[in-house]
Amino acid sequence: MTKRKDILFLYVLVFIELIVLMNSKTVIQSVIVSSSMFVLNIFPSLFPTMTIGLCLVNSNVFLVIPSVIKKTLKKLCNFDDNMTSIFIMSMIAGTPSNAVFINSYLSKGLISEKTAQNLLCCTHFVNPLFVIGAVGLGVFNSTKIGIILLSLIYLSNLIKAMILRKNFISVRKDNEAIHSFKPIETIKSSIKSAINSLLVILGIIIMFNILVTLISKMFLFSGDVSCVINGLLEMTGGIIKLKSTAFPYVAKILLAYYFLSFGGFSIQMQALSMMQKIKIKYVKYFIFRLF
Secondary structure, X not given: OOOHHHHHHHHXXXXXXXXXXXXHHHHHHHHHHHHHHHHHHHHHHHHHHHHXXXXXXXXXXXXXXXXHHHHXXXXXXXXXXXXXXXXXXXXXXXXXXXXHHHHHHHHOOOOOHHHHHHHHHHOOOOOHHHHHHHHHHHHHOOHHHHHHHHHHHHHHHHHHHHHOHHHOOOOOOHHHHOOOOOHHHHHHHHHHHHHHHHHHHHHHHHHHHHHHHHHHHHOOOOHHHHHHHHHHHOHHHHHHHHOOOOOOHHHHXXXXXXXXXXXXHHHHHHHHHHOOOOOOOHHHHHHHHOO
């Protein structure tokens, strides 16, 4: 017998389809804007960092990470070399690249499912170029604000990793984790994985931007309320709108940090969609996005 929640879900889908059809012009315009934003802004920044990051994590990058960093993260967070590689590369590439890296290591048996789930909770970084450039300079006209926000994000994730340290258990010795490096194959597989991941990201961005557009059209929220809703659903749009809100300067900085740390449901779904090998406990992941 079909479960009631399945029937309810079908009704919700039918309702959404009717809303989309009734607002076809708005939806089409939203898809065009979302696709343009992806092609002009998101793809150029994510594709190189994601591809190079995958090449690095698949090529024993922990061999070139300074020993002082590995020892420090081992002491503070109980990370082995593989976990350290994921954490460091996630700091550089940001989310949802972190989920791609975690999934890659998990598929190779270099980390356990439990470790993968907990790493996802403490590697939710934002691309440094976006934080310093688009947020710091673009919204606040200050590189200093961008650096402060980026530092807070790094500190927050380090604290989360320390809280979760008991959940990080090595599945094998570090010297057993070293695998052969085949440059051409590594580059090809990294490009393929990055392209597939980015197509999924494009789809999620389009769907969430359609949702934001329809909500804005159906409900006459003020600019400030619209900014907060937008930031919770789709981070980038909410941060961009911060510049034109009436919030006090300090409140804008705090909201910017929260939008970046929370990531918006759009980026959360992007990250979860990259984790193909295991079923993620979303409640725990969501809780760690709240602070």
